[in-house]
Amino acid sequence: xxxxxxxxxxxxxxxGQSMTLQCAQDMNHNSMYWYRQDPGMGLRxxxxxxxxxxxxxxxVPNGYNVSRLNKREFSLRLExxxxxxxxxxxxxxxxxxxxxxxxxxxxxxxTVT
Amino acid sequence: xxxxxxxxxxxxxxEEAFLTINCTYTATGYPSxxxxxxxxxxGLQLLLKATKADDKGSNKGFExxxxxxxxxxxxxxxxxxxxxxxxxxxxxxxxxxxxxxxxGTTLTVxx
Numbered sequence: 001x002x003x004x005x006x007x008x009x010x011x012x013x014x015x016g017q018s019m020t021l022q023c024a025q026d027m028n029h030n031s032m033y034w035y036r037q038d039p040g041m042g043l044r045x046x047x048x049x050x051x052x053x054x055x056x057x058x059x060v061p062n063g064y065n066v067s068r069l070n071k072r073e074f075s076l077r078l079e080x081x082x083x084x085x086x087x088x089x090x091x092x093x094x095x096x097x098x099x100x101x102x103x104x105x106x107x108x109x110x111t112v113t
Numbered sequence: 114x115x116x117x118x119x120x121x122x123x124x125x126x127x128e129e130a131f132l133t134i135n136c137t138y139t140a141t142g143y144p145s146x147x148x149x150x151x152x153x154x155x156g157l158q159l160l161l162k163a164t165k166a167d168d169k170g171s172n173k174g175f176e177x178x179x180x181x182x183x184x185x186x187x188x189x190x191x192x193x194x195x196x197x198x199x200x201x202x203x204x205x206x207x208x209x210x211x212x213x214x215x216x217g218t219t220l221t222v223x224x
Contacts, residue, residue, distance in 0.1 A: 042216035098145045098206045099164045104156030
């Protein structure tokens with residue numbers, strides 16, 4: 001049981017390049033999330049997927065797109081990277097319902113130069 | 114909308130000191146409340162939770178009680194260790210919709 005896995009762990013991009021961050025969970029969770037974490041800013045929700053086939057914007061969606069490929073996988077795409085997207089990105093998953101906690105992946109540290 | 118306010122950090126304590134990190138929330142209905150911990154270089158992991166008023170969550174010597182009358186969920190530990198140095202996040206999850214996280218409080222414990 002690997003939990004939530006993310007690839008890659010580290011990435012350096014040049015401004016304007018594109019890339020996709022991959023996330024997979026093996027806990028049969030319905031809901032999946034993408035966050036970014038910047039120093040002094042806490043966690044900010046980029047996009048989330050309440051169930052397979054649905055996605056919704058969070059508080060900072062601009063410059064990102066997501067795909068809920070199936071129940072296990074939820075990818076985050078940067079179409080044209082900008083230095084402001086330098087951050088640590090976390091994927092998370094959870095069961096549906098108020099009582100259930102989120103399980104987080106180990107994070108992807110992205111630097112855009 | 115929902116919100117979570119945490120005590121601002123950073124917090125620095127000596128080993129074996131008493132820890133309190135304050136957390137208050139605003140939400141409609143009856144959310145569940147959570148404390149997550151993030152160790153350096155890792156993702157967040159659940160520390161403890163409480164799903165209804167007056168419930169006490171506990172784990173690894175940490176405790177927090179769901180106080181509906183004061184809309185609070187303060188984290189406490191009687192004697193901290195160096196290994197407790199981490200960032201602590203308070204969060205709520207409502208009946209419907211997504212979780213809301215506080216900004217995190219950085220704890221450093223010195224030997």
